[in-house]
Amino acid sequence: MTLASLVCADEYRPEALDRVDPSLHLKQGTTQVEAQKINDVIYKATGFGNTFMVLTNAGNVIIDTSLAAMAPRHKKLLTAVNDGPIHSIILTHAHGDHTGGVELWREADTKVIAQENMVEFLHYQKRLEGVFYRRNSAQFGFDLSSELEPVTKVENFAAKILPNTLFDEALNFSLGGQEFQLLHTPAETYDALTVWMPQHRAAFVGDLFYKSFPNIYTLRGTKPRWALDYVASLDKVLALEPELLLPSHGEPIIGQDNIRATLTQYRDAILYVHDQTVLGMNQGKDVHDMMRDIRLPANLEVGEAYGWVSWSVRGIYEGYMGWFDGDPASMYPVSSKSVYADLVSLAGGVDKVIDLARRLIAQDNAIKALHLVDAALEVEPEYRLALELRLQVLESLRKQSSNLNESGWLNHGIAQTKQKLAVRVTRN
Ligand SMILES: [Zn+2]
Numbered sequence: 001m002t003l004a005s006l007v008c009a010d011e012y013r014p015e016a017l018d019r020v021d022p023s024l025h026l027k028q029g030t031t032q033v034e035a036q037k038i039n040d041v042i043y044k045a046t047g048f049g050n051t052f053m054v055l056t057n058a059g060n061v062i063i064d065t066s067l068a069a070m071a072p073r074h075k076k077l078l079t080a081v082n083d084g085p086i087h088s089i090i091l092t093h094a095h096g097d098h099t100g101g102v103e104l105w106r107e108a109d110t111k112v113i114a115q116e117n118m119v120e121f122l123h124y125q126k127r128l129e130g131v132f133y134r135r136n137s138a139q140f141g142f143d144l145s146s147e148l149e150p151v152t153k154v155e156n157f158a159a160k161i162l163p164n165t166l167f168d169e170a171l172n173f174s175l176g177g178q179e180f181q182l183l184h185t186p187a188e189t190y191d192a193l194t195v196w197m198p199q200h201r202a203a204f205v206g207d208l209f210y211k212s213f214p215n216i217y218t219l220r221g222t223k224p225r226w227a228l229d230y231v232a233s234l235d236k237v238l239a240l241e242p243e244l245l246l247p248s249h250g251e252p253i254i255g256q257d258n259i260r261a262t263l264t265q266y267r268d269a270i271l272y273v274h275d276q277t278v279l280g281m282n283q284g285k286d287v288h289d290m291m292r293d294i295r296l297p298a299n300l301e302v303g304e305a306y307g308w309v310s311w312s313v314r315g316i317y318e319g320y321m322g323w324f325d326g327d328p329a330s331m332y333p334v335s336s337k338s339v340y341a342d343l344v345s346l347a348g349g350v351d352k353v354i355d356l357a358r359r360l361i362a363q364d365n366a367i368k369a370l371h372l373v374d375a376a377l378e379v380e381p382e383y384r385l386a387l388e389l390r391l392q393v394l395e396s397l398r399k400q401s402s403n404l405n406e407s408g409w410l411n412h413g414i415a416q417t418k419q420k421l422a423v424r425v426t427r428n
Pocket residue numbers: 010011012049095097098207248249
C-alpha cells in the first residue's frame with residue numbers, strides 16, 4: 001500500500017460494506033470475475049472507486065482509474081473485454097481513488113484529460129501529504145507507521161502533474177463514432193468534472209452523487225467544499241436529462257424519471273442543509289446548536305452512511321466564517337484544556353470527575369462523559385480507571401454507529417486507548 005494510493009481516498013459505496021469495518025472499502029469489487037457490461041460500448045470494473053471503459057473505433061477511453069491497489073485488477077477485467085489502444089483517460093477529479101491507476105493505463109500517446117483546477121489540487125494534496133497520510137491512516141484503520149518518513153521541509157508545488165490535457169468550463173470531442181462532452185461540475189473538489197455522452201444519454205458524474213448525504217466536510221480534513229457548487233453542478237447534470245447515471249462509487253442508476261427524482265432529492269437535501277445553516281448564522285445561532293438541530297425532513301432523507309449532516313453544518317459554517325467563534329477567549333493561544341487541571345482540582349480530584357462521568361453514562365449522556373474523562377486524563381494521562389472508562393464510552397458509541405467515518409475515528413480512539421492501557425498505567 002503506497003501513500004499515493006491512500007491520500008484523499010475518500011468515498012465509498014455504502015451498500016456494499018460491512019458498516020462496522022471502514023477498512024473493508026478496499027475489498028469492494030474483489031469478487032468480480034468479469035467487467036460489467038453497461039451497454040454496447042460502456043463497461044465497468046467495480047471498486048473503490050469504479051473504473052469505466054468506453055469502446056470506440058479509434059481507441060478506448062478510460063473514465064477514472066480507481067486506487068493504485070485496485071487498478072491492476074480493473075485493467076485485467078476491462079482489457080479482457082477489449083485490449084485496444086487507450087486513446088484517453090478522463091479523470092473526474094484528483095482524489096487518489098480516481099487517479100491511482102493513471103500510470104498503469106497510460107500509453108505513449110494517451111491523452112490524460114482533467115479540468116484545469118486539478119493542477120492546484122494535486123499540489124495541495126502533495127503539500128499536505130504528511131497530515132493527510134496520518135488522517136487517512138487513522139480514519140481507515142491502517143497501520144502505516146513503517147512508511148512514515150520524518151517531514152523536514154515544505155514543498156508547495158511538488159506534485160506530479162498527471163493530466164496532459166486541461167480545460168476550463170467545457171471540452172467536446174468525437175472519437176471513433178462516440179461523442180464526449182466534458183463539463184466542469186465542481187462539488188467535492190473544485191476540479192470535478194462530468195462526462196456526458198449524448199448518444200447514450202449517459203452522465204459519468206464522478207463523486208457528485210453517491211448513496212449518502214455527501215461529505216461536505218470530511219473528518220480527515222479538507223478545504224471547504226461549497227454546498228452551492230454541489231447544487232449548481234447537480235442542476236447542470238439534471239439539465240442534460242440523463243437516462244443513465246454512472247457514479248464512480250456504487251451502481252449505475254437507470255431511467256430518466258428515476259435519475260431526475262434521485263438527483264433532485266439529493267440537490268434539495270444539500271440546499272436545505274446549506275440554507276438552514278446560513279439562516280441560523282444570520283440569526284446568530286451557535287454552531288453546535290445547529291449541528292444538533294438541523295435535520296433533513298423526511299422527503300429529503302438521503303441517508304448518512306458516509307457524509308453526516310451535522311458535520312456538513314459545521315463545514316458550511318466554518319467554510320464561510322473560519323475558525324473564530326466570537327468568544328474573546330478564543331483569540332489567544334491558550335485553549336480551554338489549559339484550565340482542566342484547575343477545574344479537576346476544584347472538583348475534588350480525578351476520581352470525583354470519573355464518578356460524574358459514570359453518572360452521565362448512566363443517564364445516557366456519553367459525549368459529556370467523554371469530555372469529562374478527557375479532562376481527567378489531561379491531569380493523569382495514565383490512570384487506568386479513566387482509560388477504561390474512555391474505552392467503554394468509545395466502544396458503546398461504536399456499537400451504535402452506522403456512519404463509516406464516525407466508526408473509523410471511534411475505532412482509532414479505541415485502538416489508542418487500548419494501546420495506552422497495554423503499555424503503561426500509573427495507578428489502578
Ligand atoms: Zn471517490
